[in-house]
Amino acid sequence: MSTPQETAVSLEGLTVRYGKSTACEDVSLSIARGAVYALLGRNGAGKSSLVRCLLGQQKPSAGRALLFGRGVWSERTALMARVGVVPEEPDAPPAMNALQLSDFCRRLYPRWNQKEVEDRLARFGVSVRNSFGRLSKGEKGEVMLALALGHGPELLVLDDPTLGLDLVARKALYEDLVGELADRGTTVLITTHDLSGIEGIATRVGILKEGRLVLDEDAETLKSRFRRIRYGNQITETRSAYGTELDAFEAVKVKVRGWGVDAVVSNYNDLSFERFRSTDGVVDAEVAPMSLEEIFLAVAGESSAEKAAETPIAKGGPR
């Protein structure tokens, strides 16, 4: 029985250092049971280190990771029995086929559901008789997913998964999966830099940037406060010197283009926009909602080094 207070995952000040470089810096977050949490970050943002700590494969330099309220590092074996993982690099003995792999896993888990694994592979259209080594990358991911769900885990971790053949197939796969897991009360953590297929299924989103969690928010709240605003500016003479008209907003990113200004704001609301569009000199103001992918690119798109090289025009950060 799950209550709203129960958390599946919590990280408390998690820090991972390798020598002088820091992979994760003081990351704290919690994932409620039943949530579909998308942890986003570009390559090298610290996702893999974070997941390794979460799965008890690595001891954090500071802070700790908890699953279902228990410390992962000290209770790894018991906790991992409640978790299913689809690893970043699908890895299994190449000569074994999916049936043999499933048979092998069955011996490790008391509650193994062989029929469910086979049914799922049939739905994915993956041949259970082809050896693992001969499957495509997407198929390997699907075998891993079927196996990860074989013991009815309470938490499913999809670590930068490659699933489905194309965007449409992947989206359908995710949608069905999320529906099924919601009925079971299974929590999902997806880490990725590729948002195709994630849009619409994540209930909560976190963004890691250079080891720091720069954003951790309900997916819908996030989408409601981010907007792209485009407008012309008739007052400013030099195009790069526009100024105070955007002051009512937190502008995460501002670009001056040939036709005018293109800004991403993180605290949009209709009233401020109405006031903004009637500001002297502002013409043809348009506002457009943003996809999760666009928000991710705006928040995590540039590293601080890349940003420093650019003209310092952005006012304020994402928070």
Place this chain on the structure above:
Amino acid sequence: MRALRVDPADSTPIWSQIEEGIRRLVASRALAPGAAVPSVRDLARELSINPATVAKAYQRLADSGVLTVRRGEGTYVSDTPPALPRGERARVLKDGATRYASLAVTVGAGADEASHELQSAWKQFRDGAKGEKR
């Protein structure tokens, strides 16, 4: 859940229509505390929508304690579904009112006309909620 309808043409996202719809059914006791609600997949099939959309609505309802997921059994209305906390309710009302006021100003409606529309919408909902009772 025949009383739950979604309108794809409505500008309110479908997950939100489901969330609000179930909240209303629970508030009006059309769905009693402890009652079973359809599974995510069944409701998605019934409404011909994407299961992830229903899952999102259910997750939000579970988060706020309106629904309870019992692992391996199904999803139920909580035994004591909470009313929105006061502060939260005030905030939600204010947000909605601001949006409505902004819309009214945009189409050039006066305060009287806007309040009149609000009153009649209110009435319509009241009657609708009664109709949903078994």
